[in-house]
Amino acid sequence: MQRFAEGVASDQAGCPETPTSPTRKPPDLSVVAFGFSHRTASLPLLERVSMAGDAVGKVLRQLSEAEPVLGAVVLSTCNRTEVYLDAERFHDSYEIARDVLADHADLPRGEVGDHLAVYYDGEAVEHLFGVAAGLDSAVLGEHEILGQVRRAWLRARDEGTVTPTIDLLFRHAVEVGKRARSETAIGRGSASVGQIAVELAEARLGGLAGRRALVLGAGAIAATVTGALASRRPGDLVVVNRSRARAEALAAAHAGRSASLGDLGRELAAADLVVTCTGASEVMLEADVLAAAVDAGRQGAPLVVVDVALPRDVDPGARGVPGIELHDLDDLRRFAAATLAQRERAATQARELVAIAVASHLGERRARQAAPVVAGLRRWAEELRNAELERHRAKLGGLGEAELDAVDALTRSIVNKLLHGPTLALKDGAGTPRGDRLVEAVSDLFGLDD
Template identity: 35%
Template sequence: MSEVLGIGVSHKTAPVAVRERLALTPGSVGEFLRDTLAVGDVQEAVAISTCNRTEVYVVARDPVEAETRVLGMLARKAGIRPTELAGSIYALRNCDAARHLYRVTSGLESMIVGEAEVQGQVKRAYDDALAAKSTGPLTNHLFRAALATGKRVRSETRIGSRRMSVSSVAAALVSEQLDGLERREVLLVGAGETSELAARALSDHGVEAIFVANRRRDRAISLAQRFGGQAMSFDELPRQLERADALLCTTSSPHPILTGEDVEAVMEARGGRPLLILDLAVPRDVAPEVRDVPGVSLCDIDDLQAVVRRNRSVRQVEAQHAEGIVEEEIQRFAEWLGALEVMPTLGALRARGQAIAEQIVRENAGRWESASEKDLERVAALAQAVVNRILHEPTLRMKNVADDRVHLRMQVIRDLFGLEDVPEGIEAEEPLAEVRPLRRRNQPGT
């Protein structure tokens, strides 16, 4: 039987220095998914990569083997041994994996509890997997249900009422560090969704000038016009840094775009005037050694957590309501998954019982020398009736199993009855045949 397996790291288990080494850039997701499908017996795969997490959801017959192989892939990507990465990795199966994904999509696992951007990030991850043709029945149902759960949480609770996000918290931190943002000049590097949200938050805080640098000139111009800023090229970045009050980086570059040497030159031109840099990118846009440059205050995505903790209590009541919704939806998933688990196992169990009954009848065929054809038919019917009677109660109980331990219970049954070698997909007949009394040959109508 195939299982759903979720493997990943997040801001709760690994620092940004580890997460950035595991991050998947938009251009690399398709290749990573294709490589994952080539691992062991992995049949389906979806990968989520954001500034706070990298997670891979796979469907495989042997989850232990799949976990080992996928962990090895992630370790190779990070350039470290699997044993070093093991302390940061979490691996979840079936309903536990689904529950985690539901919580992620609902914003319950986010650094900013309830932030809405993660819903779009999960959808894009699913769309990327569809484009790579790496999904299947289990992941399709899982991700569609997760997205529906996230939508329900946001429509039925006020968990996202303040519309807090990493970008809005970053803007608040810049305001705090600069003692207000009125008439300040802030440089944005990157023009994606995070930059757009940051530009909106900065504009709301009264920033006078927003300079946007992006490799896509049209996107940079559009963003700058919407928020009263100016667009510029990457080549202009050092010169603009000489006058800006703060820099906020959000690109998807796989390598740093600012080194210690770059920033040292900028600080020399600034004449000792301090510079605040917020790096929200994963992988990081600003090399870690920039933190040691005199006059520079560098904050990365993990440094935002202190600000986040001050706002966490505001959403606790709504988060509890959201938790209840997630659990309701998980029960639905468990029932759906249980149906997939129970019917093949039930069919295999019935097929095994029928095969044993037929085998016993064949083995004893020569012992009834005087039996007529009808007598032999009655013996065969009796053997099948015994099987049906024995399986009747287990059948009813198996069909009523509807919790998140369905897979484990079905696996126990398959192990006990040796069903692993029985073909899957056998549907149990409904209803089980009745047990009818044998009629004596000398009775009327025989």
């Protein structure tokens, strides 16, 4: 499996092992995850496979409508694009996920497959729980990822692609993420992309007090950035967004001001710092626009630009523009690695919490599926046994109490032995598509749903 930014990734505490190779497979499959993250893919590749809005709905439908996939959730953030499937046949599921993602990104299937990380069943559960807990983030313990996991789950619910297995998985993932932040110190300090972006800018400019800062965007990350900037007491804080109303609301919440996209050129020329964090699918700041801002009477003062969007808001070619100091998500990860030690001890506690939660989740998943059917099957068999004993009681009239007890014990033993194999099969297959088929077959054969 190819890995991206390996040197940076190796510094991240609490990270899962290298993703599973698709050449290995379990005998039965339930939850399987495929995707890309900052550990396995370059920033340009992450940019190509990222998705939002209608694209997410389209991919969810393509995945869930393909046999043998039963349900799907898509998680796409600035650090990862992953699909979580309730599926049956491993290699078919792998090919479906690879092909759908390749078509979405308009990339060769071979290139997508080379970078596609794979996790199945218990590994997929552990991976998602670690993601929700902030253990797999570029910024260890970051805050935004938990909300992103929850929104991905709710979006799949809205699209009708969530199965009971997937629903239980994501409900537990959100619970684990909350516990990791409330029961450990993993989220304390600068644990968000927005906060780290502001700290990077602060380090590059030697402080932000009195500086002129511009935020491009008005979403969740923009709100974090604006709040972090406001706490540094800048001389001017302006929010620019396509929706002027949203820009005004965000700016007003932090004693700043708003501006329209039409005023962006003038605002850039006056700024010392620009942080871009829109959800746009196209470049928002071309290199020539930034070059014009530098030329507009800045008198040699550099313009620091921090792009935390994916896809990127800023033309990468702006790195070559004199007077522009451009930083993107790769730079942010390197900067964040330097502050990692503060949360390493908390990561150990969070990993232990995740391990316990994974075992609990798998146990509950099995119990939810197998227990009611096993109980129903045994109840049906016991009722049948008692009915047959009662029907033949007249023929057993010559037997004494000891002999009748022996007959009762014998018939009970026969029933238990007959049910032993089916009971084990139901329990062993619980939580997998094979288990689903067994539950359905047993229920139909013995009329347990009646």
